[in-house]
Amino acid sequence: MGYNIAQKLIKSHLVSGNMIPGEEISIRIDQTLTQDATGTMAYLQFEAMGIDRVKTELSLSYIDHNTLQSGFENADDHRYIQSVCKKHGVYFSKPGNGICHQVHLERFGIPGKSLVGSDSHTPTGGGIGMLAIGVGGLDVAVAMGGGAFYLNMPRVINVNLSGKLQPMVSAKDVILKVLEILSVKGGVGAIIEYGGEGVESLSVPERATITNMGAELGATTSIFPSDEKTRQFLKAQGREQDYTPIAADPDAKYDQVIHIDLSKLEPLAACPHSPDNIKKITDLKGQKIDQVCIGSCTNSSYSDMMKVAAILRGRTIAENVSLAIAPGSRQVFNMLAENGALADIVAAGARVLECACGPCIGMGQSPNSNGVSLRTFNRNFEGRSGTKDGQVYLVSPETAAASALAGVFTDPRDCKDRAVEVAIPTSFKINDNLIIPPAPEGNQVEVLRGPNIKPFPINTALPETIEKKAVLKVGDNITTDHIMPAGAKILPYRSNIPHLSQFCFAVCDEKFAERAKEWNGGFIIGGSNYGQGSSREHAALVPLYLGVKAVIVKSFARIHKANLINSGILPLTFENETDYEKIDLGDELALEGIREKIMNGEKVTLKNKTKGMEIPLVSDFSDRQKALLAAGGLLNYTAGKK
Ligand code: MIC
Numbered sequence: 001m002g003y004n005i006a007q008k009l010i011k012s013h014l015v016s017g018n019m020i021p022g023e024e025i026s027i028r029i030d031q032t033l034t035q036d037a038t039g040t041m042a043y044l045q046f047e048a049m050g051i052d053r054v055k056t057e058l059s060l061s062y063i064d065h066n067t068l069q070s071g072f073e074n075a076d077d078h079r080y081i082q083s084v085c086k087k088h089g090v091y092f093s094k095p096g097n098g099i100c101h102q103v104h105l106e107r108f109g110i111p112g113k114s115l116v117g118s119d120s121h122t123p124t125g126g127g128i129g130m131l132a133i134g135v136g137g138l139d140v141a142v143a144m145g146g147g148a149f150y151l152n153m154p155r156v157i158n159v160n161l162s163g164k165l166q167p168m169v170s171a172k173d174v175i176l177k178v179l180e181i182l183s184v185k186g187g188v189g190a191i192i193e194y195g196g197e198g199v200e201s202l203s204v205p206e207r208a209t210i211t212n213m214g215a216e217l218g219a220t221t222s223i224f225p226s227d228e229k230t231r232q233f234l235k236a237q238g239r240e241q242d243y244t245p246i247a248a249d250p251d252a253k254y255d256q257v258i259h260i261d262l263s264k265l266e267p268l269a270a271c272p273h274s275p276d277n278i279k280k281i282t283d284l285k286g287q288k289i290d291q292v293c294i295g296s297c298t299n300s301s302y303s304d305m306m307k308v309a310a311i312l313r314g315r316t317i318a319e320n321v322s323l324a325i326a327p328g329s330r331q332v333f334n335m336l337a338e339n340g341a342l343a344d345i346v347a348a349g350a351r352v353l354e355c356a357c358g359p360c361i362g363m364g365q366s367p368n369s370n371g372v373s374l375r376t377f378n379r380n381f382e383g384r385s386g387t388k389d390g391q392v393y394l395v396s397p398e399t400a401a402a403s404a405l406a407g408v409f410t411d412p413r414d415c416k417d418r419a420v421e422v423a424i425p426t427s428f429k430i431n432d433n434l435i436i437p438p439a440p441e442g443n444q445v446e447v448l449r450g451p452n453i454k455p456f457p458i459n460t461a462l463p464e465t466i467e468k469k470a471v472l473k474v475g476d477n478i479t480t481d482h483i484m485p486a487g488a489k490i491l492p493y494r495s496n497i498p499h500l501s502q503f504c505f506a507v508c509d510e511k512f513a514e515r516a517k518e519w520n521g522g523f524i525i526g527g528s529n530y531g532q533g534s535s536r537e538h539a540a541l542v543p544l545y546l547g548v549k550a551v552i553v554k555s556f557a558r559i560h561k562a563n564l565i566n567s568g569i570l571p572l573t574f575e576n577e578t579d580y581e582k583i584d585l586g587d588e589l590a591l592e593g594i595r596e597k598i599m600n601g602e603k604v605t606l607k608n609k610t611k612g613m614e615i616p617l618v619s620d621f622s623d624r625q626k627a628l629l630a631a632g633g634l635l636n637y638t639a640g641k642k
């Protein structure tokens, strides 16, 4: 039987388990990446593991999220990360060098290799045929130490592309279409594999836009074949030697097939406040807008920026619009500066930002009250922009630029005369002088720690019985941005869990942190797709710090569930989803004999003592996960094994 690409790459990295969808497997990891907002924690955890040097083929640390530096905190964290990387064998990409996913794609990604990154958009690497997976920081720390990465064998969904995109219709519109079809939970437990004759019309950066936003489907990862386009891209990056062709076998099987005719697609937008709330631009046309932001790891490539520059050239943005543009990497920035496109962008009235995440994670450029903001980013969760009632629409660079000029939602096909085909340059501008190599011998290097770095919480072993109140009840599709918000005011405290804790769930319930402290922790009750979005393990570590013992929901998003297990918090689901109604805030709940039941794989029942009811729960853990939970998390488990 033939294999699809996902199966081939998993097979070539398989360490344990059978490749049967849903069963736990583990894979060898060739490369790791971290960014600064999750990196401090990942390196603190790596240090706690007591390993001298990383054991991967390549480990990289990027500074791209916390670049605002409105106090000493970020700069101190950067300095800590730089020194800890130098000591332990990790390459360090300095602030200003670009967004991790864009830089990794340009300079380090290799077809066929496995990559884990402490950022949910790590699957951007799938654009060059990598098996690239977003995970929690602790899983990256383990991979840096040479440990395998554990996951449930995903099912594989094939997106079969035919035709070719029309001018002014973009790769972003492809992934928005997939989101419309599958929704933000349609990819959970799956790898999305792109194929079909339409693939060859898409460049590597276009493919990377599509795999990047597979994170919004909840998918384990997304992947494209590695073909002639991949070879050309790598050659232009001076890395032709990294090229290997990768294709699915002709008789490969898939668990589901979706057909998309690229030539029939039209410009789309994801409307507030979910990436799957899709409308056609023609249905929004003419509505007034306030802000446009172009950039982020989804749409900040050289070709994206060149298309934007061609639309803006010789014109001025509308009076009512503020336009911010952040190229994704210093390579892109430099090339735009050299070929004059940057001058066109500036002359049109854009506010040019450094190449970093910036507005995407609420680090500046928050829109005005109730402001309509068109962004080429990947997430539009409520409040993420920093303005609680901000109305964020996710669109293509073409739609963004055309709308910035008109001041209203504009179909970019109305300015077809401005459409340009941007070919991948025969050679990109290569300058890796902001990538600092590790010291050949780490023992001489001193690790520099600032006062913002506080110890991270560690759980205790799972007790026999847990009796606590329902300390929070939330609905469906709760994101990690709800659980542990980011943004300019909060993000600098990613290495300071006690300080962060006061903001936990503040978007949903301002009193949560206070109540959790007063009630000595408790259980969180939630709906379906709980924990979707980012990989931030702070969404588990902060609840752990606040005494949360179990999270009981209708269903979980993959990375968050793994992060809960890694920190020893029980992730349980309702056997009957309607039982969600049987618990109210403040109810006294009990999980009796829970340790034994988890270890023996027995049925778990939740007692609602306030209502006198018994609620059956599902606890489907692998033997390894049971051991982690019993030990009170991955670090305790690893320490216990020494
Ligand atoms: C995001 O886009 O939400 C982030 C910020 O990049 C996160 C990581 C983090 O919270 O630090 C992600 O996507 O994993």
Ligand code: SF4
Pocket (backbone or CB within 6 Å): 065, 099, 119, 121, 296, 297, 298, 356, 357, 360, 361, 377, 378
């Ligand atoms: Fe940065 Fe936004 Fe990409 Fe997250 S989604 S890595 S915040 S640019």
